[in-house]
Amino acid sequence: MSRLLTQPEIDWKEDGTPVARAAGDVYFTAGDGLAETRAVFLAGCGLPEGWSGRESFTIAETGFGTGLNFLAAWDLWRQTRPSPTAFLHFVSYEGFPLAREDAARALSAWPELAGLSDRLIAVWPGPVRGVRHFIWPEDGVSLTLHLADIAESFPDSVYHADAWFLDGFSPAKNEAMWAPDLFKWVSERSVPGAPAATFTVAGAVRRGLADAGFSVAKAPGHGRKRERLEARLATPPAPEPDVFGLSRPLPRANRVAILGAGIAGASAAHALKQLGAEPVIFDPADGPASGGSGNPMGLVMPRLDAGDTAQARLLVDAYLAARQTYRGRPGVTETDVRQVPKDDAETARFEKLLADPPLPLEDLEALAGGGLLHKRALIVEPAKLLPSLLAGVEQHYGARPDVDLASRTVNGRAFDAIVLANGMAAGALLPWLGLEARMGQVDFTDGPAGAPPFAMASGTYALACGTRRLWGATFDKVAPETTPFTSDAAREENLKGVEALSPYWIRDTRSTDIASRASLRATTADRLPLIGAAPDHDAFLETFAGMRKGRPADADAPLLDRVFVSSGFGARGFTWGPWAGSVLAARLCGAPAPASRSALEAVAPARLLLRALKRGRA
Incomplete structure (x- = not known):
C-alpha cells in the first residue's frame, strides 16, 4: 500500500456533474446536488432545529468527496448559529481525496457558496495520510478530515457525534463505505439519540443500522429517488474503558491557566482562544519565548521515517499542523531545506523513503547526488512569532507562580483546567x-549583507534569513536542575557541524x-512528547496493578482533575507546538480530537505508567 493516497480520476458530464471513474458513480448531480444535501442530510437530521440552543454541535460524515455537504452545513450554521460563541464541528473521512483543482471545479457549480468554498479550497489538503484539522473561529466552525482507508481511520478516531451524514457512493458501487463494521463504529461514536441520514434504502444499510442500535425509518426521497433513510440511535453501546484518558466527557473548560510562555504554552493558548476559551499565561521570565523557544531563529522541517508507522504519521501530522498554523504570521519565512545524508546508512534510508514517500512532490523530492529537498519548510523567528500567537491572551510574567494542582489554583485564582507547558518545570x-534535560546551544552572527532564506540540515542545521546566520544545535544530556550555560566546547561542536554542511556563508562563522x-x-x-491528561499517579498504579501479573488494562484511567501536560518536545518544539495545542484545546472544549487515537495514545502521559506496570517497574 502506497503511503500517499490515490487521487481519483474525474470524468465530467456535459452538465458539470463530476463522476469518479473508478467507482462509476457521481459525487452529486449538477444543479440539484445542493438541494439534495439540504433535503437528505440537513433536514434528514432535523437541522437546524437540532442545534438550537446548543453551544457545541458535532456532525460526522462518511465520504468527504467535494466537501459540498460540509459547505451546506457551514452555510446553514452561519444563518442559524445559536449564539456568537457556539461552535459547529464537522468530522469527515476520505480515502481518495480530490485534487484541489477538481474540487474547485466541482464546487464552482454553486456560486451561492462561493465565499465558503473559496475558504475551503484555500486550505484543501494534499493526498497525505493522516488527520488534517482546520478552524474558522469567526464563524465558529471546525473541520477534521481523516484521510485514509475508512476501515483504518474510522476505528482510530475520537469524538462523539450529534448527527451523521452517511454519504459514501452507492452501496452497490462502493462496498467498503458500507461494510458491516461501519455501523458499529457509527454507534460507538454517537451521543444517545443521535440522528443519521442517508440517500440509500438498501436492505444491508437498514439492517446494519438496526443491528447497531438505531431505529430506522424510510422517508420520502429527493428528486428522482423515491425514498431515503432516517435513523436515530435508540440503544447506545456500552463505552469502552478509557485507559489513556482520551475520550471521557469533561466539563467544558473556559478559564484555563497555562504555565509557560514558550511555543508549547503559546500554541495551547492560541488554540484555546480560537475555540472561545479564556487562557491565562503564567511564566516567571520577563516575557514570552525566554527558554528553549527563545533562540533568534528556528527551523520547522519534517522528520520522516522510512516505515509507515503510527509514529511516522504522527510526525507528519504535527509538521503539517505547524505549517498551517504559522502560515502568514510575523517572523515566519518559507524556505527549502537541503538535507544531506550523514553516512551510508542514512543514504539507504533516504532511498527507501523516496521509493514510497509520505509527502507529495510539492513538499519532497530527491537531491541530485543523494539527500532530500524539503520544500515549503519554515524558518521562524520566535521573538516575532510567539507574540502573534499570544495576541489577546492575558499574560503574567516576572514571578514564579504559586500552583496548587489539587485545587486547580494559580496565585490563588481558581481555573477550570491547568496546562503544564513549562518544559522541565513540569x-x-x-x-x-521522568523528563530528561538536554542542553542545546546555537551560535549566530550577522553577515555583511542580506540574503534569501536558506536552510541545510544533517544532524545539525544552518540557517540564513536576511543578514542573520545561525547554526547548531548541541543536544547534550545534563542534570534536570542545571542552569543553562554556553561553552567553547559546544561552539566547537557546532562549528564542525556547519563546516560539514558547508553553506555559502561559511566564512561568516x-x-x-x-x-x-x-x-x-x-x-x-x-x-x-507528553501531550494529554495527567494521570493520578498513585490511583493509576492501584487501578492497573493487575498489569504486573499480565492482566489487561480494562478500566478508566484515574486522572488528576483537569490537569494536562504539554512538554517533552526535545529539539522540535516549533514542530510539535501547534499540533499539541489543538489536541489539548479540543479535549478541554469538548471538540472532536484533531488526531487519531493511535497518535494520542503514543503521546499520552499515561503511556509512561502503563509501560512501567507492564515491565514490572512500577
Whole structure:
C-alpha cells in the first residue's frame, strides 16, 4: 500500500456533474446536488432545529468527496448559529481525496457558496495520510478530515457525534463505505439519540443500522429517488474503558491557566482562544519565548521515517499542523531545506523513503547526488512569532507562580483546567514524568549583507534569513536542575557541524562577532512528547496493578482533575507546538480530537505508567 493516497480520476458530464471513474458513480448531480444535501442530510437530521440552543454541535460524515455537504452545513450554521460563541464541528473521512483543482471545479457549480468554498479550497489538503484539522473561529466552525482507508481511520478516531451524514457512493458501487463494521463504529461514536441520514434504502444499510442500535425509518426521497433513510440511535453501546484518558466527557473548560510562555504554552493558548476559551499565561521570565523557544531563529522541517508507522504519521501530522498554523504570521519565512545524508546508512534510508514517500512532490523530492529537498519548510523567528500567537491572551510574567494542582489554583485564582507547558518545570510538579534535560546551544552572527532564506540540515542545521546566520544545535544530556550555560566546547561542536554542511556563508562563522545561546530542552526516554491528561499517579498504579501479573488494562484511567501536560518536545518544539495545542484545546472544549487515537495514545502521559506496570517497574 502506497503511503500517499490515490487521487481519483474525474470524468465530467456535459452538465458539470463530476463522476469518479473508478467507482462509476457521481459525487452529486449538477444543479440539484445542493438541494439534495439540504433535503437528505440537513433536514434528514432535523437541522437546524437540532442545534438550537446548543453551544457545541458535532456532525460526522462518511465520504468527504467535494466537501459540498460540509459547505451546506457551514452555510446553514452561519444563518442559524445559536449564539456568537457556539461552535459547529464537522468530522469527515476520505480515502481518495480530490485534487484541489477538481474540487474547485466541482464546487464552482454553486456560486451561492462561493465565499465558503473559496475558504475551503484555500486550505484543501494534499493526498497525505493522516488527520488534517482546520478552524474558522469567526464563524465558529471546525473541520477534521481523516484521510485514509475508512476501515483504518474510522476505528482510530475520537469524538462523539450529534448527527451523521452517511454519504459514501452507492452501496452497490462502493462496498467498503458500507461494510458491516461501519455501523458499529457509527454507534460507538454517537451521543444517545443521535440522528443519521442517508440517500440509500438498501436492505444491508437498514439492517446494519438496526443491528447497531438505531431505529430506522424510510422517508420520502429527493428528486428522482423515491425514498431515503432516517435513523436515530435508540440503544447506545456500552463505552469502552478509557485507559489513556482520551475520550471521557469533561466539563467544558473556559478559564484555563497555562504555565509557560514558550511555543508549547503559546500554541495551547492560541488554540484555546480560537475555540472561545479564556487562557491565562503564567511564566516567571520577563516575557514570552525566554527558554528553549527563545533562540533568534528556528527551523520547522519534517522528520520522516522510512516505515509507515503510527509514529511516522504522527510526525507528519504535527509538521503539517505547524505549517498551517504559522502560515502568514510575523517572523515566519518559507524556505527549502537541503538535507544531506550523514553516512551510508542514512543514504539507504533516504532511498527507501523516496521509493514510497509520505509527502507529495510539492513538499519532497530527491537531491541530485543523494539527500532530500524539503520544500515549503519554515524558518521562524520566535521573538516575532510567539507574540502573534499570544495576541489577546492575558499574560503574567516576572514571578514564579504559586500552583496548587489539587485545587486547580494559580496565585490563588481558581481555573477550570491547568496546562503544564513549562518544559522541565513540569517535571518538578509531576516528578514521575521522568523528563530528561538536554542542553542545546546555537551560535549566530550577522553577515555583511542580506540574503534569501536558506536552510541545510544533517544532524545539525544552518540557517540564513536576511543578514542573520545561525547554526547548531548541541543536544547534550545534563542534570534536570542545571542552569543553562554556553561553552567553547559546544561552539566547537557546532562549528564542525556547519563546516560539514558547508553553506555559502561559511566564512561568516569565522567572524569575531559570534554570539551563543543555550537553553534546556525537555525530552523523554522514547523521544515522543507528553501531550494529554495527567494521570493520578498513585490511583493509576492501584487501578492497573493487575498489569504486573499480565492482566489487561480494562478500566478508566484515574486522572488528576483537569490537569494536562504539554512538554517533552526535545529539539522540535516549533514542530510539535501547534499540533499539541489543538489536541489539548479540543479535549478541554469538548471538540472532536484533531488526531487519531493511535497518535494520542503514543503521546499520552499515561503511556509512561502503563509501560512501567507492564515491565514490572512500577
